[in-house]
Amino acid sequence: MDGVSPLEQYLERCNGQDDISTSPQLFAPMSPYDVDLPIQTTPDAPFASQFNQPKELPPDFSSVDLSFLPDISQDDQDQNPCEGAQDTQKELDGSVSRNEDSGVFLEESGLSEADTTQPCSETSGVCPPLTPMTPVTPVTPASESSGIVPQLQNIVSTVNLACKLDLKNIALHARNAEYNPKRFAAVIMRIREPRTTALIFSSGKMVCTGAKSLSLKMPFGPFLMWTESCGTFKKKEPKTPGAQYEHEEQSRLAARKYARVVQKLGFPAKFLDFKIQNMVGSCDVRFPIRLEGLVLTHQQFSSYEPELFPGLIYRMVKPRIVLLIFVSGKVVLTGAKERSEIYEAFENIYPILKGFKKSS
């Protein structure tokens, strides 16, 4: 194990798999080296303070291709404190004038319009001109970590089996399939392990949903694999974000099982273009939230109509996530293609929600 970089070890393990394995690019945003911080969008991630454990980093990365890691440009780092400071300032002032421009998305180059929505250049003058003009949910200073991790509840993925399928035949020979062509033009198939449901279409395309929990018990998991490769063999802690990593794998494993069923039924199924289309997460901030107040100050992102739905629908711009916020403090996050988006969205919303926490 010495002298071989952990990435290479990991890739070696992946290479020995069957032909329907996908590249590790699937987990691109996660750095396999950082055992404590598998999900990072900025280096000074909010998780840093909580999960600071002695890291044993592999020695030399110079030869390793890190192009799959997300871009952490200097601009983002410079922007964040600026935006956070400026927007906190605006919120403290209680000025809603910026929000009143109700979603007028100015282009970055449209600085010629001397509008009220020129945040940074007016107030601080330190920010780079790359400040986006789109109204963005204010970013928190990195020091405030919520300490709460949203749990993934559902993953929807699609895959192309790349062969025409005879749905009647499948429904006849598969026990776990239902097919009502008059109601819906696909076979609905379920497997127990992982507990998922798939929609299989005659074109060969398949949608797989569920993939929430694990019940199969095996001694080693991928997280432990990685820690082992980094030189430390740590027991996995369920609360760290990495521990839920299994959801994406669950979805992929489930999709592969369905593909195998179809193969066994005699169709030349492949496993192409596996893609996670949507991820749903939820968590609880554990304090009641004044939704009426939130919709006032964040009008352009929020929709709160108690006559229609008890929760507030918050459409976050960056990352592009929809949050359902309820008075009880429960929050549902959806629309993510990667789990990092869910975490980022929650870290963005948490300080805003805390502002509406009231004791009555």
Added chain:
Amino acid sequence: LPDAHYAQAQLVCAACGCVAAEGLLTTTFGDEEHLREVAFSRSTGQREQRSRSVQRGVKRVQDLCRVLRLPRALEETAVSHAERALPRAAFRRLGLPKKELLGGCCVLASCRQHGWPLTMGTLCSLLYADAELLAGVYRGLRAELRLCVPALGLAELVKTHLNSFRLFQQAADIPAPFVEDKEQTVTRTLQVVELAGDTWLVTGRHPVPIVTAAAFLAWQSLRPAARLACTLARFCRAAGVEVPPPAPLRLKELHDVLLRMAAQLAWLRVLRLDKKTVVKHLGDILQHRVFLLRKAFRTEDEEEEEEDEEEKEEAPLDAPISDSEIEQYLRGREEARAFGKAKAWL
């Protein structure tokens, strides 16, 4: 030589005086400088005309406003929303039922913006519309026109909702002790609704049931001796309104809140009130509500217990999938044939 005959410019030969060229009727648009050809559609003002469908839609909006007896200003706002919305690509293609809903949503948005408490329920019954459908059209309208629409004002809702209650005048089918003064009822109901808001009973909930339950409590408390025995259902019947399904639950929640607050008042604590009798003292409770709210609902930060999640061990990344596992899902040939036969019977 340039010359002019009346207003027509002419070029006249200097020598013989013949008209060499007459002024052409120019096709320039607006000022001389523009020098653009004027397209027919522009010169006839066709652009300024509204299409017939927009006109129809606007008329419908105006009709709705008249039916609802809305003030002129509200009607004008609603019409301006409709004029903006109807020509839009997103809405032009809507079928007539949905266009009707769109008109209703313009009215709703206008009402909200002017603080007029029109509920979606009222709009749905007016338009014979499905609430889900209305919700979709409303959200679409708000997004498309980027409207800032304030929330429904509860205070205004109380006033208009109580207007439809029949208990403020003598009538043959209403027992005498049930008749009440409107102003007093409205004032007290407002206070109870405000109390409900402060105690987290309003957020996320449908507003009308809260108003109904609050009105019931207020009405009861103004003459408890005669009215304590009356149920919410009976009250609504007498008032001539329907009982909204969540109202009994809201009533129970209000009772609980009042009991908690009453327990903080020394002279009420000794009385050992229950949900019936606490209503008698509603006046007292409302009078001291600021103090009582603070005392009764002081939140304590409870220590959260660490949830011990089960250790979940998962299958490896690209685990081999055993044949036997897959085969459990497949029918054997005999079984498939039998199944096929059985299906044919059905």
